Amino acid sequence: MSLILIKNGHVIDPENNINNQFDILIEKGKIKKIDKNIEPFAGCEIINAENMIVSPSFCDIHVHFRDPGQTYKEDIRTGSIAAVAGGYTTVVCMPNTLPAIDEVSIVRYIIEKGEEVGLCRVLPSAAVTKGRKGKELTEMWLLKDAGAVYFTDDGAPVWDAFIMRKAMEYAGSIGSFVADHCEDLSLSNNGVAHEGEIAAALGLPPLPPEAEDTMVARDCILALRTGMPVHICHISSKVAVETVAWAKALGAKITAEVTPHHLSLTDDEWLDFDCKAKVSPPLREHEDVEAVRWALASGVIDFVATDHAPHAHQEKMLEHQHCPPGMIGLQFALPTVLKLVKKDYFDMKRAIEVLSTEPMKKIGLTPPAIKEGETAELVIFDPFESWEVNEETILSKSKNTPLIGRKLRGKVKYTFYNGKIVYSDKSGV
Structure with missing residues (x-):
């Protein structure tokens, strides 16, 4: 989808001194607008990031x-x-x-x-x-x-x-x-x-x-x-x-x-x-x-x-x-x-x-920026959501961790790379 609107997320970007709640409009992979309240467009995919963190x-x-x-x-x-x-x-x-x-x-x-x-x-x-x-x-x-x-x-x-x-x-x-x-x-x-x-x-x-x-x-x-x-x-x-x-x-x-x-x-x-x-x-x-x-x-x-x-x-x-x-x-x-x-x-x-x-x-790379005009390379995570570590939730080919069977708090909901959603916890990769 060419238009994605992230609503109500708490945006933290240390390099650009952002630490507040904002909406983010992404168009064709680029961050088009960052504002306190952006009205949805027709045909726009909406991600409700309320109580979530949006960061590089x-x-x-x-x-x-x-x-x-x-x-x-x-x-x-x-x-x-x-x-x-x-x-x-x-x-x-x-x-x-x-x-x-x-x-x-x-x-x-x-x-x-x-x-x-x-x-x-x-x-x-x-x-x-x-x-x-x-x-x-x-x-x-x-x-x-x-x-x-x-x-x-x-x-x-x-x-x-x-x-x-x-x-x-x-x-x-x-x-x-x-x-x-x-x-x-x-x-x-x-x-x-x-x-x-x-x-x-x-x-x-x-x-x-x-x-x-x-x-x-x-x-x-x-x-x-x-x-x-x-x-x-x-x-x-x-x-x-x-x-x-x-x-x-x-x-x-x-x-x-x-x-x-x-x-x-x-x-x-x-x-x-x-x-x-x-x-x-x-x-x-x-x-x-x-x-x-x-x-x-x-x-x-x-x-x-x-x-x-x-x-x-x-x-x-x-x-x-x-x-x-x-x-x-x-x-x-x-x-x-x-x-x-x-x-x-x-x-x-x-x-x-x-x-x-x-x-x-x-490693000499410029950190991803949550800034108008930049390509969307960001993560949306819920700092409060709990999930269990098991063979289904581990997506690595190997499962070698002592955390199997334990519950962790903090879950990635969406990962954006090169302007695209490459992972969501609902649909996977």
Whole structure:
């Protein structure tokens, strides 16, 4: 339909300083008018957004769509479906594919496949080192020129500090950055659960927080000394948060992300020995969860990234030492952040910033604007509606989450991308 009228929605656009109730008229994919009361036109589709939030759509700079190589877990189409159901219209795929995203042809494949699916903007990151083996830098300039938005060996740390420093300098010199999976493998030592009371009581191989803390400290110091940017993936520990705060205060160009599961779940999830609780870094104790929540509120942590990591059911049924770490997250980020709004960690404006505008700016893109003349790229969500997480409501190909059977509050009703409705909770994609 060429005319869509969104009525009575509470519009929040942090970049354009909008935080009020407005009607929005969309004509042929463009926002034609924003006003307090717009009368409906003949033949106009009306969306009643009363008691709902209308905001720029979301951006996730850390997802695993498993394409190429492991599409039995997820692929670009099913990942895109899960993304728009969660309100996301921009996602960045991680390079731990088979083969790794370390060549121009694979970068182009990801972009072209995303455009072919057409539900959202699918962008690739590229590996820091060839094959993600930590030994030889990739051709960063060529990969960036082909469309890679940043560089990471995610799933594996850049172990060698000399190589990490060179990578930061190289990426920074071409207007990009390195994002690091911070884990000292000699300290993690094949641990599966956070080193604490739960792991000790259940006899699970412990993974000490120092494995994360020491690598975060190394990267912060390298950023401080080189003057180049570094991004800390899925930060989870209290000490790591304090280290990032210290380095930022000294002027280091550091950003950090936090996942929905590290904001909402603790190592208590291991109490029934369910390997759906296995993630990397591990789910931690309550004091760590509190630390990352307040760090997100204060800006020490810059935004939320889901680390959406699909795995097949049979893989997550393996023993804890053999099953792969990771859980899905694209449809759970909004309810997680809204829960923090309800608990007064921050307001709704900050919620939109951490889900939408801040991650967009980090990867050098202009955030979608709710502004007359702009293409409609927005999300309408009900912050109060409850829904149950089950195999029907999860739209990812994989279902690996400990949230199965639980109720969440906050539901995406419509997602607009490139001027079109690409998702509604009534009709799906």
